[in-house]
Amino acid sequence: MAIPKNTMKLPRYAAENRCELTDFCFGPTATSRLLLALTAISFWAMSIAVAQDALPASPAGPQIAVALEKVSSASIQATIEKLVSFQTRSTLSAQDPTAIAAGHGIGAARDWIKSEFERYSRDCGGCLEVKLDTFTEVPGSRIPKPTEITNVYAVMKGTDPESAKRIVLVTGHYDSRNSDNGDITNPAPGANDDGSGTAVSLECARVLSQLKFPATIIFLTVAGEEQGLNGSHHFAQMAKSQGWDIEAALNNDIVGGDRSPQQDTGVVRVFSEGVPTAATDAELRQIRNLGGESDSASRQLARYIADVDRTYATGIKPMLIFRLDRYLRGGDHISFNEQGYAAVRFTEFREDFNHQHQNVRTDNGVEFGDLSKFVDFDYVANVARLNAATLASLASAPAPPARVRLLTAKLENDSTLTWDQPAGGRVASYEVLWRATTSPEWEHAQSVGNATRVTLPLSKDNVIFAVRAVDGQGHRSMAVTPLPER
Numbered sequence: 001m002a003i004p005k006n007t008m009k010l011p012r013y014a015a016e017n018r019c020e021l022t023d024f025c026f027g028p029t030a031t032s033r034l035l036l037a038l039t040a041i042s043f044w045a046m047s048i049a050v051a052q053d054a055l056p057a058s059p060a061g062p063q064i065a066v067a068l069e070k071v072s073s074a075s076i077q078a079t080i081e082k083l084v085s086f087q088t089r090s091t092l093s094a095q096d097p098t099a100i101a102a103g104h105g106i107g108a109a110r111d112w113i114k115s116e117f118e119r120y121s122r123d124c125g126g127c128l129e130v131k132l133d134t135f136t137e138v139p140g141s142r143i144p145k146p147t148e149i150t151n152v153y154a155v156m157k158g159t160d161p162e163s164a165k166r167i168v169l170v171t172g173h174y175d176s177r178n179s180d181n182g183d184i185t186n187p188a189p190g191a192n193d194d195g196s197g198t199a200v201s202l203e204c205a206r207v208l209s210q211l212k213f214p215a216t217i218i219f220l221t222v223a224g225e226e227q228g229l230n231g232s233h234h235f236a237q238m239a240k241s242q243g244w245d246i247e248a249a250l251n252n253d254i255v256g257g258d259r260s261p262q263q264d265t266g267v268v269r270v271f272s273e274g275v276p277t278a279a280t281d282a283e284l285r286q287i288r289n290l291g292g293e294s295d296s297a298s299r300q301l302a303r304y305i306a307d308v309d310r311t312y313a314t315g316i317k318p319m320l321i322f323r324l325d326r327y328l329r330g331g332d333h334i335s336f337n338e339q340g341y342a343a344v345r346f347t348e349f350r351e352d353f354n355h356q357h358q359n360v361r362t363d364n365g366v367e368f369g370d371l372s373k374f375v376d377f378d379y380v381a382n383v384a385r386l387n388a389a390t391l392a393s394l395a396s397a398p399a400p401p402a403r404v405r406l407l408t409a410k411l412e413n414d415s416t417l418t419w420d421q422p423a424g425g426r427v428a429s430y431e432v433l434w435r436a437t438t439s440p441e442w443e444h445a446q447s448v449g450n451a452t453r454v455t456l457p458l459s460k461d462n463v464i465f466a467v468r469a470v471d472g473q474g475h476r477s478m479a480v481t482p483l484p485e486r
């Protein structure tokens with residue numbers, strides 16, 4: 001490690017002196033203080049449970065836990081090796097019948113992915129609607145001539161008519177490249193980038209299609225990523241123009257856990273935008289005024305993933321990176337962010353740049369190329385578990401509370417939040433979350449029963465609040481931060 005020995009450690013003020021920081025803590029005295037205050041202030045107070053110190057992990061759904069055990073590294077390995085067998089999946093490579101029959105090029109890969117989704121659907125009594133989103137991309141800097149691009153996806157419609165309008169989505173890109181992004185014939189195995197992400201989407205479909213969920217799940221694989229996010233851009237734009245309510249998009253790109261000695265196989269990075277890419281000028285002003293730089297819907301999704309990981313045994317820890325993507329890099333989640341959707345990117349802890357975007361070769365004893373042998377299939381399986389657990393939790397949960405507001409009509413040291421019941425109902429209770437303004441994750445949760453208005457003896461100036469909905473089995477919705485209302 002390159003950290004100098006004399007590096008100064010910051011005092012852990014925020015973590016250890018949280019009570020001083022918020023002037024509110026949950027020792028016995030403070031708990032009674034809270035209960036007294038709550039009892040004194042309004043009619044719903046009797047429904048308030050005893051406040052909890054740490055944020056409790058959400059309870060595990062038994063069905064979801066069983067499904068996660070069915071995620072298989074052997075199945076993922078078979079998917080990745082099949083994708084590599086097409087030799088190149090360059091978006092510019094062949095997709096004519098002869099090439100498809102020979103099993104070469106992106107057209108053959110597209111047809112195989114479609115046939116896999118159809119196979120899973122047969123195994124669940126036709127529960128998946130398998131679809132193609134095909135369009136012709138006009139020439140651009142990385143597209144020399146008009147090129148047909150196809151996204152392949154499977155829709156598992158929710159079982160509850162109202163909740164089925166809500167969509168959670170997982171995606172990976174099935175196109176690949178080698179050293180030359182214009183090379184359409186030489187090998188571009190793309191085992192890790194992004195055979196691994198494609199395998200996560202397929203594995204989630206295989207396993208979750210055995211269950212039923214109130215909300216809709218879409219399992220997506222896109223092309224054109226290496227040419228400029230073309231496939232995901234087209235898909236997200238179509239979703240927006242058709243008014244789809246995509247609550248979360250999980251993009252998996254380079255989740256192969258490259259087998260370099262410096263890899264940490266226990267960690268996957270989760271990148272999320274802070275200030276929303278799609279924010280209007282008015283929204284940007286509000287973010288500046290209120291310190292909302294770390295509270296985009298995508299950031300709430302990242303926190304949700306961390307919460308899911310505390311609930312289910314996935315075998316991997318998400319490392320939340322509060323950044324849109326890595327330096328100099330982009331990915332398909334950005335296409336969803338641009339349309340105003342919450343979206344994050346999963347990527348392995350440490351990338352080996354000799355094993356991505358490289359011609360397959362050996363130079364001075366160093367192996368280059370994105371080959372299957374560098375992929376850790378158990379690692380990909382763990383990432384797939386974390387994705388599947390997140391999709392299943394969100395698709396089981398009620399919709400997030402609507403019109404969440406923080407009342408600011410007068411200057412006071414208490415904070416009053418209001419919200420509306422979400423469409424689709426299925427809410428057993430609501431939880432108010434809060435954290436210090438300096439803290440990355442939610443620190444406290446307070447159940448308020450089925451009230452839609454609460455006053456807490458906490459100053460809104462000192463903390464960040466959010467509200468989430470909980471169903472009868474304990475499935476949590478995404479957290480929603482309030483807008484101020486006079």
Ligand SMILES: [Zn+2]
Pocket residue numbers: 173193194225253254
């Ligand atoms: Zn990629």
